[in-house]
Amino acid sequence: MTATIPFGRWLQQQRKKLDLTQAELAQQAGCALGTLRNIETGSARPSKQLAARLAMVLGGEQEQVAAIVAFARGTGPAPAVLPAANARHGAPTHLTGMIGRERELAELRGMLLRPDVRLVTLTGPGGTGKTRVAVESIALLESSFPGGVWFVDLAPVSDPALVLAAIAQAVALPRGAGPLLAQLAEALRGDAALLLLDNFEQVVDGGADVAALLGACPRLKALTTSRIALGLMGEHELPIPPLGLPDRARLPPLPQLTQYEAIRLFRARARAARPSFEITAENAAAVAEICYQLDGLPLAIELAAARIKLFPPQALLAKLDRRLAFLTGGRDRPSRQQTIRSTIEWSYRLLAPDERRMFQKIGVFSGGATLDMIAEVCAEPQAQVDAIVFALVSHSLLYVLPPRSDSPEINPRIGMLETIREFALERLDAGDESAPTRRRHARAYAAMVRQGQPQLLGPEQAAWLRRLNIEHDNIRVALAWLLRDDAAQALAMAGELADFWKVRSLFEEGRRWLDAALEASVALPLDRTRIHALHGALMMAVDQADVPRATDLAEQHVAAARALGDPRYLAESLAEMAQLAYTVGRLDRAEELFREALADFRALGNRERVANMLLNIGRIVGVHRCDAAVATPLLSESLAIYEQIGYPLGVAMASLCLASTAIHTGDIAQVQRLGRQALGLAWELGNQVQIAFNLTTQAVVSIHAGDPAQAARFYAAAEAIFSAVAMPLSPSEQATHDRWRAEVVAALDGRQAAAAWAEGGSAPLAQIVAEALGHSQQRTARG
Incomplete structure (x- = not known):
């Protein structure tokens, strides 16, 4: 019988079952009385929007609304079981325990218990776990709301006009006469109560009805989850960020690593898929990198960890170059969260349309961008960019990326999670704006590098190193595009970046x-662009x-150099051959070539290169041959030139060589x-190699001060740096390093040495540098 009943007759039966008149149903569903009469007689068919509103008013379960709409539109059968007045809707239960979020839960609890806070919205991208945080919080707060805590799932609701109907359904409001707002206000006006309105983003215009309901019920509060703030007066927004991650460049020891939220979640969900799974020293780096590449997003981490049944962490990491296609599963989740792609698609x-277009273009940026650079690359007016980015x-x-301590930039820098960026680039590449946008991006960053390259050898060195370091991810993207699109421009950009890579100790990357x-x-x-790149390589x-x-x-x-007749590059060739001789331990040949290059650079009037040749000769004579009397004047002249031309890295290198030479005179x-x-200059410049050499020098100071444990920490940190940057020590440097290291080991017993070395190799580098600079001692002295 139900299979052939017309929708109009079915609607009439439901209306009468709830004891509603046609006028009352029409008013609550927001349609004209004549329209409802025509629907019931079969002379008219409701629109999708009206059919959904009728279903909600009549008490249809959330999952039945779509079926009722299809029935009303003639594309599906009548529901097998006619919906009845809905019972109370409780919050969803989870089969897994919650990992982390202690800070967010404490902050949310404090906000909801404040008398002046009536509306709190949890915001964040899809997959951050907003719903989970909200549900966990109401479990902790239920006793504070004797009037009830009600969960309202708005995911199936697409019409903002149905928000109140969804609330009425959740609280099992008896059907009555009069406006729905007034009925809800009457029902919820008693004891303190809380509404949890989940997935508000697609009905954000319904926020005004929620505000009106709160205004009518002084003891009612609302907690909403949404990818968009509601924008209401009195709304308190609490962003739910991705899970905490360790320092990617310097992972802590295994016991500390597994305390980070993202790592804890991966381990828990991986064990659910494969009970024998453990995070070990062998796979820890891969697990951490998986969590980084997934931006610390709980949903993405859970989907990835479930694949551990088939893929070990190292293999799983290799699959994440196409994370949107790979990360699927979770059949017990809502359809919008069964894949990462569908989660982003929802937003x-x-x-x-203009927001989608800009979103796609912004995907070309990696590591964030300033608003003015976004406007340049997207080829849009600045005012429009500012509005759409907002x-x-x-x-x-x-x-909005947090301000960086190493950048004086006051304008906001805008970021996009890598998982979302992959989606944006997919959409960009599917249209006709991909190549023009990528080309503008590459040329904009090539121009930035061209502007900064001369500054890397002068007083603006530190500022430009910081700027290029901040933009390094964008520079990589630009270079990759130019290698395919414009080989000449790629060659020029790579050559101009050589000094940046060298100063930042990025030898492997620079060579690639x-x-x-x-x-x-x-x-x-052949031209000077090529010879410049050859010199960098x-x-x-x-x-x-x-x-x-x-x-x-x-x-x-x-x-x-000979083909171009350029004496400067001939001198550079001589200098690099000298450096190669030094690197392989041929000190006499190295000194001879450095002195030849010194004469050439003096003739050319290149003071920076003169200072560098003096420094290299002084290092051979003073540090390795221990002849301070000959080396000190050479190094002092080098330092004076560097100070005069304002070259911070040169000042740091000359100072270090003078310090190392002073070891042999006993002037500690x-x-x-x-x-x-x-060390202070090297730290400011981010030059890892110079930081490491300086730490070994300060270790000698620690040995003479009677603190071999501190010396061991400094040595361990230096050795970790040398290993990370893949720069081998020269035979002479290694011999000096080993000699001083042996003194440290001899001053400690085996257990003390092992503990100190482990601490120095795993502690944050900033902590080690501060200790070497004496800052930690100053803090202790101040109490």
Whole structure:
């Protein structure tokens, strides 16, 4: 019978079952009385929106609304069981325990218990666990709301006009006459009560009805979860960020690593899939990187951890280059959360067309961008960019990056989670704006690098190192595009970045980019752009003691310099051959070549290179041959030139060599003073190699001060840096390092040495540097 009953007759039966007149049903559903009469007689069919409102008013369960709409529109059968007045809706239960979020739960509890807070909205991108936090909080707060705690799932509701109907359904409001708002206000006006309104983002315009209901019920509060703030007066927003992650560049020891929320969640969900799973020293780095690549998003981490049944962490990590396609599952979840792609798609559908277009273009940025750079790359007016970026931040698809301590930038920097960025790029690449947008992005950052390159050898060095470091992810994206799109521009950009990579001790990365650019541009005519890139590649190969590659590049570099008749690059070739001789332990040959290069650079009037040659000769004579009388004047002249031209890294290097030379004279106070000066500059510049060498020098100070444990910490931190940057010590440097290291080991018993080395190798580098600079001692002295 139900299979053939017309919708109009079915609607009439339901109305009468609830003892509603046609006028009352029409008023609550928001339609004209004549329209309802026509529907019941079968002479008219309701729109999808009206059918949904009728279903809600009649008490249809959330999951039945779609079926009732299909029945009303003639595309589905009548419901097998006619819906009746709904019972109280409770919050969903979870089969797994909650991991972390102690801070957010405490903050939320405090907000909801404040008398002046009536409306709290949990915001954040899809997959951060807003609903889970909200549900956990009401379990803790139920006793504080004797009037009831009601869970209202708004995910199936697409019409803002149905928000009150959904609330009425959740609280099992008896059907009565009069406006629904007045009926709800009457029902909820008693004891203190709380509404948890979940998934508000697609009906955000219904917030006004919630505000009206709160205004009519002085003891009622509302907690909403939404990817968009409601924008109501009196609303208190609490962002739910991704889970906490450790320092990616310097992972803590295993016991501390497994205390981070994201790592804890991965381990718990992986064990659910494979009970024998453990995070070990062998797979810990892969697990941490998985959590990083998934932005600390709980949903993404849970979907990935479930795959541990098939893929060990290292293999799982390799699959994440296409995370949107890979991360699926969770059949017990709502459909919008069964894949990462559908979770993001849910937010994307809520955007206006111009917001979608801008969202796609912003996907080309990696690591964030300033608003003016977004306007340049997206080729849109600044005012329009500012407005749309604000909207996208409100939708939790973009976020404002926290200010960086190493940047004086006062304008906001806008970021996008990598998981969301992959979705944005998919959409961008599916249209016709991908190539123009990527080309503008590449050229904008190539121009930035071109502007900054000359500044890396002068007084603005520190500022430009910070700027390029902040934009390094965008620079990588730009280089990758140019290698495919414009080989000449890629070669120029890579050559201009060589000094940046060298100063930042990024030898491996710099070599990869330079080698790729040289290979991609091999058919181009020889010019100064190519010889500049060859010089950069040569520097990197020498620094890593890659003798075969350095020799080959040196031959190419000399040939190119001679072909162009450029004496400066001939002198540079000589200097790099000297550096290579030093690197392999041929100190006499190195000194001879450095002195030849010194004469050439003096003739050219290149003071920076003169200072560098003096420094290298002084290092050989003073640090390795222990002849302070000869070395000190050379190093002092080098330091004076660097100070005059305002080159911070040069000042740091010359100061370090003077400090190391003073070790042989026994002037430990001078070692400490000059060494700390050098270390402070190296830390400011982010030069890892110089930081490491300075820590070994300060370790000698610690040995003489009778603190071998501190010396061991400094040595361990230095050795971790040398390993991370893949820069081998020269034979002479290694011999000096081993000699001083042996003194430390001899002063400690085995257990003390092991403990100190473990602490120095795992402690945050900032902590070790502060200790070496004496800051920690100053804090202790102040009590």
